[in-house]
Amino acid sequence: MKRFYLVMQDRRMISELSSKLAGTKLFQFVGLSHDAKELELNISNFIRADIVIIENCFKKAELHDIIRIINAQAASIIASRRLFKAIVYRRGEKVPDEFQTKEIGVDLTFGITLSQTQLSHLINMKIYSNTCYVLDKWIRQIIVDGIDIDNFNEDLTNILHEIGIAASLLGYTFLKRAIEMSFLNIDCITLGITKVVYPTIALMYKTTSSKVERSMRHAIETGWTKSNVDIVEKIFSYSYSISRGHPTNGEFVANIADYLMVKYRIERKKFLAEHANQINKINALIDISTNGDLANDQLFVKLAMEDDDDDDKVPA
Structure with missing residues (x-):
């Protein structure tokens, strides 16, 4: 079972995304932070995750801090397991293409409108292909x-x-x-x-x-x-x-x-x-x-x- 950690602020999105992933019985929720400061205080929880999903609500500087914190801790994770980073976009927001996703510094971007099945396969395929x-x-x-x-x-x-x-x-x-x-x-x-x-x-x-x-x-x-x-x-x-x-x-x-x-x-x-x-x-x-x-x-x-x-x- 894959573990996910959320860095989000919108309660409805948190609930919807958690329900979709946990509902597949393939993903386990391991924690939530609302900003970079909370994330830094919860290192012991988020390094247990296979993927950290970030809401597209942070200003560029704070998003950079969040990604920096994740990257800094990723090196301490047990050999052969990679910590993936993703950004989830609200309804109506344009999801970046693959090139733009790499420029942002994350592995994956997707919209909240994805179905439970689509979301599960998207994340699994990213983890799987990297493996x-x-x-x-x-x-x-x-x-x-x-x-x-x-x-x-x-x-x-x-x-x-x-x-x-x-x-x-x-x-x-x-x-x-x-x-x-x-x-x-x-x-x-x-x-x-x-x-x-x-x-x-x-x-x-x-x-x-x-x-x-x-x-x-x-x-x-x-x-x-x-x-x-x-x-x-x-x-x-x-x-x-x-x-x-x-x-x-x-x-x-x-x-x-x-x-x-x-x-x-x-x-x-x-x-x-x-x-x-x-x-x-x-x-x-x-x-x-x-x-x-x-x-x-x-x-x-x-x-x-x-x-x-x-x-x-x-x-x-």
């Missing part, structure tokens, strides 16, 4: 040149080739990244392929989650009938076979990652210890995949998998 962005940044630091374990990258490449997946397919690259992510933390795939793996890979390659999902599925479907039977039996045991049909994206990635985790058990343990700082940050973010509130929000998942019309093609 995937940070996850992408930390994973890149580790796997940009492949995982530095002797023979690991060659072994992974050979497995994909033996299963019949051509390197010319876009899905080949996406599958490699997904397997590497799962090798670092198997929860990436077993608990959060839709909410962690697809969006993070999409950020890496500047595409959409649905494009990642389709490209991976296309690569598996294309290569499965050409697979080396011995490799399939070794990695997938008797759960799948060329005659029975191919596994899903998640099952495909999880089985190969698990096989490599067993094969490189000692080397993996050493690698994780050497990259403990990045790995700990990645692991802390993986909790998004076990968030029951979001997992049950089907529209949220649908938005995360927002489609595009591009066909699967070879990367340039």
